[in-house]
Amino acid sequence: MTHTITHIQLFLQPRIRDVEGEKVADSAAKYLGIPTGRVKRSKIFSVVYDLPAQQIRDFANLCLKDAVINEVKINEFYHDPGCGAFITVAKLPGVTDDEGTSAQKSLADFLNVSLDTNTQHIYTKEVFLIEQPLNRDQLRAIAENLLGNKLIHHFDYGVFADDSSGAAARRAFEYVPEVLMKAHNEVETVNIFVRDSELLELSKTKVLSLNLEEMKAIQAYFRDPAVQAKRKAAGLSELPTDCELEVLAQTWSEHCKHKEFSAVIRYENAETGETKEIDSLFKTYIRNATETVRQHLEARGNRWLVKVFSDNAGVVRINDQSLFVWKVETHNSPSAIDPYGGAITGIVGNNRDPLGTGVGGARLLFNTNVLCFGSPFYDKPLLTGQLHPKRIFDGVRKGIEDGGNKSGIPTVNGAIVFDDRYAGKPLVYCGTGGVMPAAYNGRNSWEKPIDAGDRIVMAGGRVGKDGIHGATFSSAEIDEHSPQSAVQIGSPITQKLMSDFLERACRAGLVKCSTDNGAGGLSSSIGELAQISGGAIINLERVPLKYAGLRPWEIFVSESQERMTLVVEPAQQDALFKMAREMEVELSDIGEFTANGLLDVRYDDRHVACLDLEFLHEGVPRKYLEARWEKPALREPQLPETLDYNDLLVRLLGSLNICSRENVIRQYDHEVKGKTVIKPLMGAKGVAPQDAAVMRLGFDSYEGIAISNGILPRYGDLDAYQMSAGSFDEAVRQIISVGGRLPNIAENTNLFWTVNDNFCVPDSVYDAANNPDGKVKLAKLVQMCEALRDMATFFDIPLTSGKDSMKNDFKADGQKISVPPTILYSMVAKIEDVRQTVTSEFKADGDAVYLLGATYDELGGSEFYRLFGELGANVPVVRKDAAKALYLKVMEANQAHLIESSHDLSDGGLAVAVAECAFGGDFGAALDLAPLCQSLSVPAALFSESHSRFLVSVRPERQAEFEAHFGGMATRLGRVTLETNLKITNGNEPLVNLPVETLLKAWKNGLTR
Template identity: 40%
Template sequence: MKHWRFEVYDREGFTDVHGKAVLDDIRELGIDEVTAVSSTRVFMIDGDIDEAFAQRIAQELLSDTVCQECFIGRMPVPESQQKATIIEVHLKSGVTDPVSGSVMTAISDMGKDVEQVRTARKFVIYGDITEQQRDLITRRVLANDCIEDVIYGVDSEPPSPHLGDYKLELKKLELINLSKDQLVELSKSMDLFLDEKEMLAIQDYFKSINREPTDVELETLAQTWSEHCVHKTLKSSIDLDFNGEKITFKNLLKETVFGSTQELNKDWCISVFEDNAGVIEFDESDAICFKVETHNHPSALDPYGGASTGIGGVVRDPMGTGLGAKPIANSDVFCFGMPDMKLADVPKGVLHPRRVMKGVVAGVRDYGNRMGIPTVNGAIYFDDRYTANPLVFCGTVGMLPNDKCFKHGKPGDLVVVVGGRTGRDGIHGATFSSGSMTHEHEDIFSHAVQIGNAIVEKKVLDTLIQARDRDLFTSLTDCGAGGLSSAVGEMGEKLGVKVDLEKVPLKYSGLSYTEIWISEAQERMVISVEPDKIDEVLALFSSEDVEAVVIGEFTDDKKLTLSYDGTQVGQLDMEFLHDGIPKYSRQAKWHTPNLVEPDMQEKNDYVLDLKKILSSYNVASKEWVIRQYDHEVQGNSVIKPLCGVTNDAPSDAAVVMPKFDSDKGVAISCGMNPLYGDIDPYWMALSGIDEAIRNIVCVGGNSKRIALLDNFCWGNCSKPEILGALVRASQACKDGALAFSAPFISGKDSLNNEFIMDDGTEVNIPSTLLISAISIVDDVNKCLTMDFKAAANNICVVGITSNELGGSHYYQVNGHKGANVPKVDLELAAKIAEKISGAIEKGLVASAHDCSEGGLAVALAEMAFAGDLGVDVDLSKLIRSEKCTRADIALFSESNSRYVLEIAPDKFAEFEDFMQPLPVSYIGKVTQDKKLVVDDGRGNKVLNSDLDSLKDAWQKPLAW
C-alpha cells in the first residue's frame, strides 16, 4: 500500500477566495504585517495505486483543471521575497471527515478501491509575523483546538485514526461499599454529572440486586438521568418564595406549561410532549410537527460543528416523530455576545463573539442547505452575558401522514441502526451539556464535540420516508444526546431490549463497548422491524448506499441487556432506569427588584434616537445571515424572511405551503425578550408569547389554530433567584397559553448556562425564553407582508400604548434599563389577535406589522422603507394610557398587543366597523414622498427623516 499526497490550489489568474477570506479575518485581528494568504486543499490517500492512476485522480477528480492545479507530493515552500509561514490544519484523530467517504466513492467510480482518504487544509501566510502572531492567527482564524491539530512547517503527517483492535475487557466498579463522599468522587472522576442523592439511589439499586455495576451500566444511568434527557429541574417539586408569598409546585412542568395544554384539550392536537416533536392537525391526510432544540455548549467550543450538529439533531426529531416526518422548514434563533467586543476583553477559554457568530451561521447554513430544508424564520439577540455561553436554538417543522403519527413497536421486533457509523465523537455530550462551563472546558470536553455530515443524514431521510410509506418498520427514534443508550433505552422502555454491541458498525476500530453505547456520533436513527420484513428493509437502505444493521431485538422482559461478543456487559431493569431517578424538591425565590425609571430629557426631535435603535445589533437587519440560508428550496415559500420593494425588509413570520396541490399553509414565528427578564421574568415570558402570536397574525396565520413551543435557556438553577425566574416564566406560559387558547405542544430546556472564569467569577446568561409559534393558514393567497403598499392608504395602530419603556431599546441605546416592563392585558390581547386575524381573512388589510422592539417608531420606519413609501402621522391620535404623556414614550414604548396596519380607503369603513369595539387609533396616512414624518399633535415634528438614511442605519451594522 502506498501513501499519496495531493495538494490542490487555484491557478494563477483565478481568485483564491478562501485565502482572501482568511486574510480579511487576520486583518480583523489587527495583524497588518500579513500581506497575502494562499489556501490549499490537501488529500492524503492510502491505497494500491500507481503513478499513472494517481495522476488521473489528480487531474480528473481532485482538481478542477479549468481553474486549479494539483501537485502530487508535498509542495516546496514557494519562492518569495517575503517570509512565508506554512500552517497545516488536520482533523484530530477520531473526528469525522465528511469529504473522505465521498472521495473514496468517487475513486471507486473510477475503477479502484483505496484504503483510506483524509483531507486537510494548508495555508501559506506571507509577511513578517512573529511566532506569537502565528499562534494567534492559528487559534483565532484557522483552527479549533477541539477538533483540529495544527502542523507548522513542512514535514510531519498526522496520526492515523485507527487505534488497533479492541479486545473485550469487562470493567466492574466498586460501588456498593462506597461512602457518600466516595460516591460523589466516583461520579466526578467518571464525568457522570450525577449528584450524591442520585449516586445513593444507584447504590441502593445495586445493593438490592446484590452485585457491583459495570462501567456501561453507570454510564447508561448517567445519560438517561442527565438534565439534558429528563429535565429533572422542571419536573421537580419547587417551593417558590414570590415577594414573600409561598407557592408550592409538586411538578412544575405538569402544573404550568403542560398543565395548560391539558386544560385546553384541543382536538387538533394529535400528540403533545410525548414524542420527539409535538404533532398537530394539518388537513384530512397529513399532520404537522414542530420541535425546537438547543445546542449551546458544543457551539461555544466549536461554533461550526456545534451549530451544524445542532441543526442535524433537530432535523432528526421530526424524522423520529410518529413513524417519521419529512422536514419542511427550519427556524434558527441565536444569542451571542456583542460582535464589537474588544479582543482583550474576551475571557480566557472563550471564542470571540464574532467568530462564534460566523461559525454558527456557517454551520447552520452548510447543514440546513445540504439537507434541502428551507430556513425561513429566525432571530438573533446580542448581550454581553452570552459571550461565554452563546445560545443556538434550532427548530424543524415536519409533515407526516395522519395514520403514521404513532409508534407500535413490539417484542420480537429487531433493533436496526440506520445511517452514520459510530465513532469516538460526542462521548458525554448529554452529561456535559447539563453542567456549567468553565475556562477549562475547551480541553476537558473536546470529545463531546461532534462533526456533522449532512449528506449521510439526507440519504437516511430519503430512504426512511420510503420505508415508512411501505410500512416497513413499527417504531423509530433518533440517536441524539446519549447516543444508542438513550435511543434504544427509550424505545425499549415499555418492553425490554437486548443489544449486541459488537454488531454496531464503527468508523474505526478500537472502541470499547461503553464508547459504542454512549457515543453521540451523528446521523443515526434506530428503527424496529418485524423479522419477516428485515430483508426488504436492508435491501431498500442498501439501494441508496445507506448502512442499516441489526444490532439486537426487543423483548418482553422489561430489562435492558447489553452484550459484547457473547459476554453480557450490562443489565438494568427498565423500571429503575426510567423511573428510579430520585425526586427533588428545590427552593426558588423571586423578589421583584426595586428598579426606577431613568430621568430622560424630553426633546423636540428623536431622529437620532430612532437611528441608534435601528442600528442596535438586536434590531439591525440580519440580511447577511438570511441570504446565506436557502430559504426557498422545496419550492414551498409563500412569505419569505425578506420582503418589500427591494426584497430586503424584515418579515414578521414565515409561511410555507407544504403541499404543491393545496393552498393550505403553515405560519412559523418566534418571540423572545431577554432584556425584559432582568426586570420581570413573568412579563418577559408573556411578552414573548404575545410577540410570537402577533407575528403569526401579521402574516395571515389563523389565530385560533396557534400552537406554541417553549425553550428555556437559563443560568445556574441551583441558585434560588435564578430558579425563581424560571418558575415565574413557567407560570406566565400557562397564563398566556390559556388566554390565547394556544397550547404548548413541545418544549425543551437548557439549564446551567453559567460560565466560571479563571478568577472564579460566575457569569450567568440572562434568563432566556424562546417562544416559537406555529399556525395553519387556510388560504395562502390571503397572506400579508409588512411593507406599505400604496400612498393615501390609512395607517392605524391597534392596541393601547402605555408608559412601558422598561427593558426597551430606547432605554438600552441611552444606557438605561428602567422599571416599567411591558405587560399584557390577557383578555384584550387575545381579542385583538382574533379580530385582526379575521380582518386579514376578510381581505381588509393591505399590510400588517408587529409593533415590538423599538416601538411604534421602528415599526413605522420599517414599513416605510420596506414599501419605499412615506409616512405622515399625528401622535395625538394615538390611543394611550394615562401615563403615556410624552412623545418619546409614544414613539418608543414597547407595549404589547399592538399592531400597525395599513388599510386602503375603499376598505376603511368596513374595517372600522369590523374592529369595533377594540382600541384602534387612526394616526395618519402613507405618502408618496419618501419621508417619515411624525407630528406630536402640536405642530412639532418629533420625527422627520428621509427613508434612505433610516434604512442605511438599519442595514449597516451587520452587513459583513
C-alpha cells in the same frame, strides 16, 4: 495493510478573487491585531486508496476540480513565492471529515466501482499561505482563533524562511490523521461502596454529573440483596460495570430526565406573601396547560391535537391524509466549545427528531434557528477556555449554513439576540418541521408499537469517540476543563441519504417504528424504546465503528451523529437491508427487544450491563428545591433634557438587537423545495423584514403554515412573568400579522396551532456558597411557567413539545458568566390559503397608515433605554382580553382584504416599525403622533414596546370601511408617500425627518461596523 497515499491540491487560478482568504486577513487584523498581508486558501484531498495514476488524475481533474476557477497539483504542492508563512488545518484523528467522506462517495460514483465508503479513506485539509512572515505565536493565534478549534483540529504552521529545505511544509501538507488506539474490550467494575466524598469525586472525574443523593441511590440499588442475586446468576459482579454507571448517568442526566422541571418546589413570593408547593413544573404548568387546551378544543369538535410530550416531536393533524411534526432543541454547551460543530450537530440532530417520531420517515419541510450571543464587539478579557463571542457567532452561523443547506432543507425563520451574558455560553435553538402521512399501510403513523422478538437495527453513521458524555456534559456548567470528547461533528450529506432511505422504507411498511440516536446514543434510544416492549438485548460487537479500540461502554453511549435506531419485524429485515444497500445506507442488526424487564448489553456474549428498566427510568431521586421571589429595586431612568430623535432613530436601527440580519440570512437557503411564500426579507428591494415565514405544505393545494418565534430575555430583568407572556404574545401576533387565524374560534375546524417551549436558564439550585441567588433564579423560572400556562390556555394554543436547558453558566478563573433566564416560543399555525397572506412593506403611495392596538408608557427593558445604558421600570404588560379582541378584528379585516401591509411592533417600537415598512420599496411616510402624544410622552409614543400592536397600511378607498370595522382600536397616523423620507411630527413639532436611505444604511451596517 498499507495503502498508497495520493495528495490532490486544488487552488484558485490567479485571476480569481480569493474571498475566503480576504476574510481571514480582515479578521486577523480586526480581531487579533495581526497584519497578514494577502492570504491564499487552497484545499488538499489525501486519498488513501490503491488506484492507478490515471484514475487519480481523472478524479482530480474531472470530479474534484472546478474547471472555471481551480487549478490542480498531484503529489506536489502549490506555493506562492510571495508568501512568507503557512498554516494547515486538518481534522484530528477520529473526528468526522464530512468533506472527505463525500469525496469518497463521489470517487466510487465517478469510477463506477464498489469502494469501502463507510470507513474514512479520503481526508481533507485547508492550506493558508500568508504574505507576511509571521512568527509562530501569531500563526498559532490565527489558527486557533480564526481557522479552527484545537479540540477537533490539527494545526501545522511555519515560516518559509525558517524552512529552507521545505521539509516542514511538506510534512504539514502531507499530514493524514491516524487513529492509534490500543484495542481495549475489557469491561471494568467500579467500586461505589465508598464514602460520600469519594462518590462525589467519582461523579466528577467520570463526568457523570450526578449529585450525592443520586450516587447514593445507585449505591443502594447495587447493595440490594435481590439485585445482587440476579447479578450473580448472570455472572456479573456485585459492583457496577463502567457501562452501567455511564448508562445510569446518561439516563438520569438533566438533559434527559429534566430533573428540575420534575422537582418539588417550595415557592415563596416575598412581594405578595404567597407560598405554595409545586409538584413538578412540567406537570403543573406545561402538561396541564396542554390537557386543558385539548379539552377546550375537543369540546368544540376540534380534534387536530394528536401526540404531545411522549415522542421525539409533537404531532398535530393537517387533514385526513397528513400530519405536521414539529420540534425545537438547543445545542448550547457544544456550541460554546466548538461553535461550528455544535451548530451543525444541533441542526442535523434536531432534524432527526421529526424524522424519528412515531413510525418515522417524516418529510422534512423547514428549519428555524434562534441564536443568543454576546456582542460581536465584546472587549472584556476572555476567561480561560472562553471563546470570543464573534468567534462563536461566525462558527455557529457557518455550522447552520452547512447543516441546513447541505440537508436540502430551507431555513425560513429565526432571530439573533445579543447580550453579554451569553458571552460564556451561547444559546443555539434549532427547529425542524416536517409532514408525515397519517397512516402507513393502514397503521397509524404516529404510534410506536414494539413487541418482544422485534429486531434492533442501527442505521446511518458509524460510532466513534466523538460525542461521549454529550448528555452528561450538557447537564453541567461549562468550565476550562470541559471534555473534548463531548464535541461531535455532523455530516448532513450522510444524514440526507439516511432520511431519504427512511422516508421510503417507512412508506413501504418495512419499519415498525424508529427513533433517533441523540443524547446518549444507543443507550438513550434503545433504553427508551425498551420501555415499550419491556426489555432489550444489545450485542455491541455488531455495532460498526469508525475505527478500532473503543471500549464497550464508549460504543454504547457515544453520540456519534447521523444514526437512527429502527425497530424491524424479522419478516421485513431482508427487504429493508436490500433497500438500504441500494440507497447506500449502512444498516446493522445489533439485537432484539424482549419482555423480561432488563436492559441487557453484551459484547461477545459477555455481559457489559444488565439493569432493571424500572430502576433505570424511575429510580432517579426527586429534587426538592426552594424558590423565593424578591422584586428588584427599579427606577425610572434620568434622560437628557433634550433628545435628538433623528439621531436616536439612526442609532436604534443600527443597534445590535434591531439591525438587519441580511448578512446572515443570505448565507442560508430559504428557497430550496420551492414552497416558501413569505421569506425572511421581501419587498421590491428584497430587504424588508417580515413578521413570520409562510410556506406551502405541498404543491397540490394552497394549504400552508406560518412559522414565528417569540423571545424577549431583556424583560426578565424586570418581570419574568411578563417576559414569558410577552414572548408568547410576540409569536402569536406575528402569525396574526401575516394573515393567520386563532384556533378554536369556530367548531369543527382544522386550524391547528402548535408551540415548542424552550427554557434556557442558569443554575437555579440554591447553594449558599456557590449559587447564593439560586432561589431568585428558580422563582423566575416558576413565573415563566405560570405565564406559559396562562397564555396557552387563554388562546387555546397547545404546547406540543419543547426542551429545557438548565445549567447555562460558564465558570473559569474564579468568575461566572450566567445567561439571563430565557424562554423561546416557536409557533406554527395552519394557513388555509397562502395566497391570502399579508407582508410588512408599504405597497402604494397615498395608502393610509394606522396603528392598531393601545400604546402605554412601557419603556422598561426597551431598546431605547438601552441606548442610554438604562433598564427602566415599566415593563410591557400583556393584556390578554384586549389582545384577543384585536386579533379577532385583524383576522376579519384580512378576510375582507382591508389591510395592504402589516407589521407587528416589537423592538424599538413604532419608529422602528415604520422605518422597516418603508425599507421594502421606494416609499417614505408622513406621520403625526399627536393622537398618541395627548396621553404619552414623545419617547413613549415613538419607542414604547407595548405588546399586541400592528402598524398597517390601507388603500384610501377602503379607509371608511376599515375605520368602521376597528373603531377605537385603530389610530390614523398618516400616509405612505412617494417622497422617500420618513417624517414624523407631533402636531407642528418636527420629531424625525430623514431619508429612508439614511435609515436603511444604518440598519444594514449594524453588524459590520
